[in-house]
Amino acid sequence: MSPLLSSPSRFYRIVATAEAVTWAGLLGGMFLKYVTETTELGVSIFGMLHGIVFIAYCVTTTVVAIDQRWSTGRLIAGLASSIPPFLTLWFERHAARRGLLAPTWRLLDESPTRPLERPLAWLLHNPVRGLAAGLASVAALTAVALVVGPPVG
Numbered sequence: 001m002s003p004l005l006s007s008p009s010r011f012y013r014i015v016a017t018a019e020a021v022t023w024a025g026l027l028g029g030m031f032l033k034y035v036t037e038t039t040e041l042g043v044s045i046f047g048m049l050h051g052i053v054f055i056a057y058c059v060t061t062t063v064v065a066i067d068q069r070w071s072t073g074r075l076i077a078g079l080a081s082s083i084p085p086f087l088t089l090w091f092e093r094h095a096a097r098r099g100l101l102a103p104t105w106r107l108l109d110e111s112p113t114r115p116l117e118r119p120l121a122w123l124l125h126n127p128v129r130g131l132a133a134g135l136a137s138v139a140a141l142t143a144v145a146l147v148v149g150p151p152v153g
Contacts, residue, residue, distance in 0.1 A: 005127055005130070005131065007102070007103045007104055007105070008064045008067055008068060008101055008102055008103075008104075008105055009096060009101035009102065009103055011060065011064070012060060012061075012064050012092055012095070012101055013092055013096075013101075015053070015056055015057050015060040016057065016088040016089060016091065016092035017088075017089065017092075018053050018056070018057075019050075019053050019054060019056075019057040019082055019088045020085070020086045020088050020089045022046060022049050022050035022053045022054075023050060023085040023086060024085070024086075025042065025045070025046035025049065025050065026042075026043065026046040026047055026049075026050045027085060028042055028046070029041070029042020029043040029044075029045065029046045029047065030042070030043055047150075051142065051145060052138065052142050054082055055138050055141045055142055055145065056134075056138045057082050057088060058079055058082060058141075059134060059137050059138055059141070060134075061075065061078040061079055061082075062075065062079075063120060063134070064078075064101065065078060066114075066116050066117060066120050067105055067106050067107050067117075067120060067124070068100055068101065068102060068106060069106070070100060074095075074100065077091065078091055078095070105124050107120055107121040107124050108121075108124050108125065
């Protein structure tokens with residue numbers, strides 16, 4: 001398994017950090033566009049990049065929640081942490097402190113018992129296909145988001 005996917009805690013930390021970094025880039029781009037009226041380039045670049053990483057964070061949160069058997073409320077809190085800037089960093093640290101991010105994927109060692117665990121276990125046991133499925137999910141959801149349009153008029 002790749003070092004990136006080697007553990008849910010490492011994977012989640014990396015994606016949560018990337019989400020916060022792209023938020024910072026988008027906020028910087030918005031500052032340049034709306035406050036200094038210098039350029040729209042930052043919003044163009046970081047808007048798209050943040051959108052993609054936001055979706056990747058949501059997919060990652062869902063995958064980790066299924067594997068680590070988070071409650072529905074905890075999953076919703078993890079997903080909601082992607083909305084305010086930088087809250088993903090706090091949520092990742094909170095989850096790590098509470099023991100919600102194990103050093104190993106549970107479904108690599110345990111048999112799946114719940115419906116959503118079965119396909120996830122298969123994807124974890126086939127990491128190349130799992131990574132491809134994750135990237136395809138992010139691409140498809142990004143395409144849907146582009147068709148729907150930006151979150152603010």
